[in-house]
Amino acid sequence: MDTALILHFLTTPLVFLIWTTFLKTFILLNVVLGVVSVTVFAERKVSAFIQDRTGPNRVGIPMTLLGGKKDIPFWGLGQMIADPVKLLTKENFVPAGVNKFFFWLAPKLVLLPPLLVLAVLPFGSSLFGVEMTIANINAGVLFIFAVTSLSVYGITIAGWASNSKFPFIGGIRSSSQMISYELALGLSIIPIFMVCGTLNINEIIDWQIKNGWLVAPYWPHGFSLGQLLHPHDLIHSLVAGVSLERFLLWIPLMISFVIFLVSIFAETNRLPFDLPEAEQELVGGYHTEYSSMNFASFFLGEYAAMFAGSGAIVSIFLGGWSLPIIPDGSQGWFWGLVNIGVWFAKVSVILLFMIWIRWTLPRFRYDQLMKLGWLGFFPIALFNIFLTAVILAVVHH
């Protein structure tokens, strides 16, 4: 075959778009599933640290099986492989009274939405001129909401198809919880649209690069490392970053951030809002009847949802892949890789925060959860929209 011909074929716009998209999707999917298994391990380790235990520290390389004297524990890192292997090799037991088709379908429905959310998250600036977003669509933030609103089905269907009372109560709880917090989630994001004037996540990140992260009220304008050598320029850029508008807008944006963060906890069924699987009351909640790989799908789905939620928080409020001083991918492939690293580092911090919260706060009661959603966040988010509008109107006049 003629290599020049193949090269020409691969660089025609449509073909180029198709194979780069496939490559990006493949790599991101694998990396995220890898991150998920690391998160599960981190959860066990961090919980052990918080509760003053050791946590998993044994599974490493089993040298004794190979005739050695001692195992190499490797800080228990082998647990990441041992857990999935255990789940995969268990018997997949299907109880007698279940609705077979929906029982089979539910775990897939739980796993699908969080992976779809990844399609619109910009996980880096650009690499070799290829944009590091799988789908850069204009209604990106709304796409996230639309897809997460579908994740209710998996859990509800799982609870119903199991044909058993505890999963059913778990499924019903989860659907009303998710609908309630979706409202607060959707309303909390409207001030961001008003300030940035766009629904596109990439453009929101561009806005943050110019004006500072949405949660940071102060940003030196045009600040770079080189300015450290020129004090005059440095002072100039520091003063230029001070604006009354940003400090005023910081109030509603910070309220939005808190509501969004807490609602993400509720949407991903994390503690303190994990009522759908409260083990003291509901055995295992909606996944009580599941075993083996079907159970693992729920597990995977929950952690993938955590990852997707953290990705959304980072992209919308914490500047996405950007860090001050660091240039974007148009300055060379090295910086492109650095940007991807920055994104994953920020997401890891939020994931760690989620784990930390889980092992710090006790579970809410169900009526407290509903009260917080409907009487707390919903009116506050609504009021927040008016506040933003007033500030924008006053500042621009």
Next chain:
Amino acid sequence: MILAAFWFFATLMLLFGVSVLVLKNPVSCAMSLVMSFICLAGLFVTLDATFIGVIQVLVYAGAVMVLFLFIIMLLDLREEKSRRLNFGATLGGLLVVASFLSILTQVILTNPAFAIPTPTLEGPPVSDVKMIGMTLFHSFRLPFEIIGVLLLSATVGVIVLSRRTLR
């Protein structure tokens, strides 16, 4: 490629639409309706109306149908029993459908407005979000606000009614 996507989503949508009527289990029917809404959203996206497609999923598939499913599960509806087809009713139904379709085709074939193909969009791509926003909140401000008040009064009415039954 867009044509292929159109046929894919259209066929799937119709298939799920039929299965809403045909399937016996109420939950299967509700889920089929959800799938049909998602396919409709796909159709919107193939027409470059991403915003409407996303809203379709968000509102209908993600919110309205969840409530439907919720209520179906709470009421614990049994599977529909298969009924024997009534010959007269079937014939009448077929007649109504056939006459409606014949009138529809006649109108489409004879009305000159349908013969003119819609002109293709020209100029730079426009942001559909912005366009919808301008249309709703600028050109049709008053109707939009009237609808808002109407919905609010409906919401208040529901709350009042449910309170009364509680007492």
